[in-house]
Amino acid sequence: MKNNLLKNSLLVLALSLSLLALQTSCTKNKESNDQQTVDLGKHLVEEGQYSEAILVLSPYLQNHQDDREVRLVLASAYAGRAEVLVVGYIDFARELVRSAHDADRIFNNRQNYFSNLDDKLSRDLTTTIDAVYKTLWKLNDFIGAFEKIPTAKNSDAVQDLTSAIYLLSGDSNYVGGALLYRALLRISLLKYHINTKYYFTQTQPCVVDFQILKHQLTGIHDEISPILKDLADATIDSKQRSDLTEALSKLDTSLFDSINLVSQFEQGGRVNGRVNVSDFVRKIGGKCQ
Amino acid sequence: MPVIMRTLFLAFSILTSLVSLVAAAQSTAAPKLIPNLFYDYPSSDVNNLVLGRTCTTVHAGPLALTCNPALLADEEKKTLRVNFSLDPNFFKLMDARQSINNSEPEPVINEWLKYKEPLVSQSTSEIWFQNNWWAVGVTPVRFEYASIVRNPSYPEISALLLKESEVMGKAGFTSKENSNFSFGLQTRYVTTDYVQNTFSLLDVIANPSLVEFQQQKALYLEPGAAYHLNKETETIVTAMLSNLAVYRSGSAQPVTGSIVDLGFSTAPAFAKGRLKTTTHFTTREDISNFSERWRIGALYDFGPVQSSVDTTLHYFGIGANTRVDSLTLGLAYRYQEIVHSDWENSQWSTWSFEMGLIF
Structure with a gap:
């Protein structure tokens, strides 16, 4: 009886050790x-x-x-x-997500510089140019330290950035960080285009061609809209997303309104599609080039 | 063999089988490419730190507390020890914490994005008292941290951070029917605040709630057993069941599963002392490579200096501590390679320092 109990104990122990050896010999990560x-x-x-x-x-x-x-x-x-690494976005990304708290600040900017003009046309021009510049200032405020954004250095890098954005657009279920990443890559691409394609931001234009201006504002709007959507959708917190969506929609609306204002001068008409803005440039402290 | 002993042996065998089955069923996903610090055996002594769970298979030296409660049964030691241990990375983490508290995280993030290998830090403070066959102890704080950042193009972070406090008691008994057999019980009440996750940096920026501390309070009952095959050479077969929670509150998922550690140790006379060597096998569920479940360790006392060495397939540790009057000092070096796949692996190494008082 005593020997049977001992044998049973040894048998169970041997079985359990064998079980241990068996289950641990199969690697979990085959x-x-x-x-x-x-x-x-x-x-x-x-x-x-x-x-x-x-x-x-x-x-x-x-x-x-x-x-x-x-x-x-x-x-x-x-x-x-394309040498566009997330490291280059760190402080920029933090500020983007927090920008919802500064939404009001973004829109308390430039005043009307031409309030002393009597001529209706001049006032309309003033309103238009002011709206455009206000929009660009808002854009610059929103983007923050624009020069800190990493961007492509050549056309091959642009192609790579475009490929990356295209890949991330291939799945509609991305949330959070993936959407934020896509937004950041789009911003990098926008910066490249602003530096190379949208020339009116590089110089102080003293002669504005409204057809070209409308075309370029439309181009910027088409690039910015998906960025704004991605930034809003990337925010998981519902209140932050709501605040950010509201702030971003105001920016989008502002840009859209600018395009509409420019349209009234685009086809010639009142100013033949072009106007000299040297007075305006001087008043805001710029120089004509 | 008396009935009660056989019954206990049978019960232990069945329990071991059950634990192995449960361990197989609950496959806890270990954090990628960083050491799974949850499974370290809690101890601040540098030699026990080097040995890891191997310490459950062998008597500790005169300065340390033996891990397996069953082995306390035949110890004659009355000791009170206060001990602190930390490593150089601890100060790096404190600097980082200060920067983050000052709302200046960018330099910290940029600095850490440059590390290609895990950043590991472990620091502990503890006080324990042993009176021959029983011991009690308190660990006011145990802090452990491990992280790694991969892919600078789209950073992915694996991180583990835990802060624990613990109250412990253990006792060992020799069987009256057979003086070669001893058994013991260790109880620990542990409060653990922790975060463990693998996430992308941008995911955390978009959703900071991803990095959220969880808390667990648990009461563990940890039995141990030992059978002396040869008392002259101190040849012992040991077994210990750890992390068996009889009470748990807090986070839904347990921090760790139960673990069985088996060992075979011997301590023949060598030079002027005894060279304790041990072979250790663990059922840790987070280890997938069978070879890594085996470890070989050794302890040797050079007069007042107690030294240790331990190794397994991808790990090596060496340490030593000594006593000068009531002051204890210790130093340990550990290296580990973590292999996730043929292409994903990491290495970390660290020095640990300890200082304390012993009476």
Whole structure:
């Protein structure tokens, strides 16, 4: 009887040790080839080998369109190759999300510089130019320290940024950080375009062509709208999102109103589509070039 | 073998089987590429820090508290010890905390984004008293931190931060029927504030609630058993069940699952002392590589200096402490490689310092 109990005890112990050995010998993270591909891609991104990472992950994503994580990593590889890293956005990103608290400040800006003019046309022009510049100042205020935003340095980098944005637009279920990332990449692209395409912000235009101005304002509006939407949607906190949406919609409306105001002068008519604004430029402290 | 002993042995075997089954069913996802500090055996002594859970398989030296309560049964030691330990990364974390409190996190974030390897820090303060077969202790604060940032293009952070306080009591008994068999019980009441997550930096900016501390209070009952195969060479087979929570409140998920540590140790005479060597096996559920469940450790006393070394597949630790009158000083070095996959791995190493009083 005593020997049987001892034998049973030893048998149970032997069985339990065998069970332990069996269940621990099966590795929990048995990797498939797919997982190895993904890990290799992440490793290459980590090492800064962005081109190689793109070569590894692009075919994988073609066969796994639903893999949101890989889509994000691939987008970051393109952005990395364009030398646009999140590090460059850190303080900028914080300020963007907090900008909802400063919403009122954004819109307490420029006063009417031409209140002493009597001529109705001049006042209309003043209102239009003021609206445009107010919008641009609001845009600059909102973006904050514009020069701190990382951006593409050449056309190849622009292509990479565009590819990254395109990838992130391929999944409608992204939330939070992924949307914020897409917004930041779009801002980087906008900055590049502002530096290269939207020339009126680089010089103090003393002769404004309203057709060109309307075209460029429309272009900026088309680039800004998705940025504003992404920024609002990225905010998880419902109250912050609500505040941010309101502030951003005001900015969007302001820009849209500017375009409408410019439209009335676009087709010639009252000023033949062009006007000299040297007086205005001097009054705001600028110089004609 | 008396009936009660056989019954206890059978019960322990069944319990071990159940724990192994439960451990297999509850696969706790370990944080990626950083050490899973939740599973460290709580101790501030540098030699126990080096040994990790291997300390449950062997008698501690004269300056430390033996981990396995069953091994207290035959100890003759009356000691009161107050101990503090920390590492250089602790000061780095304090500087970072100060910067963040001053609303200047950008330099901190930029600095940490440059680290490619985990940042690990462990610091503890504790006081314990042992009177031969029983011991009590209090750990007012145990602070552990580990983090790693990957992919500067779209930073992903794995982080683990915990702050614990603990009250402990343990006792060991020798069986009257068989003096080779001893058993013991350790109880710990632990309050843990922690955060553990893998997240992208931009996700946290968009949703700061992702980094939210959770709290758990738990009462653990931790039995241990030991069988002396040879008292002359102190050859012992040991077993200990840890983190068996009989009460838990707070966060829904338990911080850790229960763990069984098995060991075989021996302490033959060597030079002027005893060289304690041990082979240790653990059922930690966060370890997937079978080879990493085995560890080999050794303790040796060079007069007033107690030293230790411990190693497993991807880990190496070495430490030593000493006593000068009532002052204790200690130093340890640990290195670990964490292999997540063929392409994802990390290495960390750190020095730990300890200082305290012993009476």
